[in-house]
Amino acid sequence: MKNLLGALVAIVFLFTNCSKTESIETDSNKNGQVKLKFDLIVNGKKLVLNDYTYTNSNGESFNISLLKFYVSNIVLGKPNGETYTVPKMESFFLIDAQDNKSLYPIISAPEGEYSYLQFNLGVDSLTNTLPAEQRTGVLDVSKHDMYWTWNSGYIHFKIEGASPQANTVNNQFKYHIGFFGGYSSPTPNNNRIITLDLSKAGISKVQENLSSDIHLMVDIGRIFDAVHTISISEYPTIMTQGPHEQMADNYATMFTHDHTHNFQKIN
């Protein structure tokens, strides 16, 4: 009988060994790290400020000297519909092409397997109405050149560069896209919510003391050629005038999930 029991244990053991242990034991009371990696490219070519030349579908060539945008309200979702919303004030990041560190926002999330990622591009209307003293860090209105006025609010997305086709001083183009809906007089709202399915290129597996690195490709070329086609020669400047809503529709399509590295050591 003892032998039989031993053999049964051995069988169970073998079976356990057999199955690939792809899924992890999770304890939602424990938190692990999630690192979002924003790889900036322009029509598939690496973004190098001031240096590399790019072309849009209108055949207009351009380079880029400045690129910043806000990422906020980050949500991680599970296949069963459960979601984890990062606490609002820990969820604001300013992605700045000039600051390499800003391209890798780090958040904390409960252990588990997440199959989609959602975030807002911009600063939402609620945050745009916060008292000034609560606007710290990347939301500090005087620090980052990303704020207009109380009615037009934060600049969600800012890009500047030069193009021979831009008929302006130094052939510059400047796109500063803001508007959250307006404080006292209504404006358009150029916040855009982006939802990315992680299940095809690798779900995010979060575990305590380890990092799940979600690599995203951000194709800036989409601002000219996506839902709408926008020409530099026609619109070298877009701020409160011009097709800012169209550009917002376009920047909402910039993001794709490329791959995920799970269980990475945290340095």
Place this chain on the structure above:
Amino acid sequence: MVNRKRWSVFAIILLVIVACQKSEDLNFEEFIGFRKPTHFPDPVYNFATTPLTKETVELGRKLFYDERLSRNNTISCASCHISQNAFTHHGHDVSHGIDDKLGIRNAPTLANLAWATSFFWDGGVPQLDLVSLAAIVNEVEMDENMNNILVKLKADAKYPDMFTKAFGKSEFSGNEVLKALAHFMTTLVSDNSKYDKVKRGEDSFTEEEEKGYQLFLAKCNSCHTEPLFTDYSFRDNGLGINPANDLGRFEVTLNEKDKLRFKVPTLRNLSYTAPYMHDGRFYTLHAVLNHYAKEVVLTDNLDPLLRINKGIPLTKEEMEALLSFLKTLDDESFIQNKNFIQP
């Protein structure tokens, strides 16, 4: 009765063990070694000095996946040359080696190395037998030296015996380590793409692929010469200087004419090997074609073939046709080959 019970329990255990094995392990794997594809030229690699055998190749394969080749035992050859990505480092413009240090060049594919006349983007290494050493001693790659590696390998339970069987002598040195790695790498032959099947008369191109093939012959083949899809020459393809100030072949020859010249890479298995170019600046093939069509920089040493039209004029339709031809160079059986994965 007890005996019978016991017997059946063991039978079940045996069954479970057998069921456990992945099906491919049950298939008898024939050792292929190195075989020249019929439509390829003769290889350049010298197989005459040391015979390539099952033992040298298996030893090389084990070494290829061994992290002990690096200073702190964290980086193997396979860290940056992943078989499922045709032995490139998927998604990385440049690779992170030891201590996460970054290099300045994109990890190239290791397919069809027996035909290569030089190695690395600048051709700085002339022989496959010497290739591995360059990565081993590079301070941002493996940062190790051969003496330390030999100490580690000689203390191992399996290696001394494997070296003896492979090279027929009880002592081994760095030369045998490098030779075994080279032998394994020569077996990484990619010759089973749709293109190859068409060349062997086993398949045929679609209309779009044929159109792309004709465009390829007219506009690309002079440098990316079939069937290996490179002529192994060094050329400046008008990318301009990059932020790492990488001058390419010049760093080896110190000849002004070699500034910004880089080795022409093969076009095989492109679907698995993004990003592209010596610095991995292009993440898509569209971006690469766009470069040749519209973004070529008129540098001092720009290749004469690109100077004529300031690049390679391509219409949108021509690009699509070229892309569908380039897809026929993907060799699924190469990236799935079980002989290439971690032993």
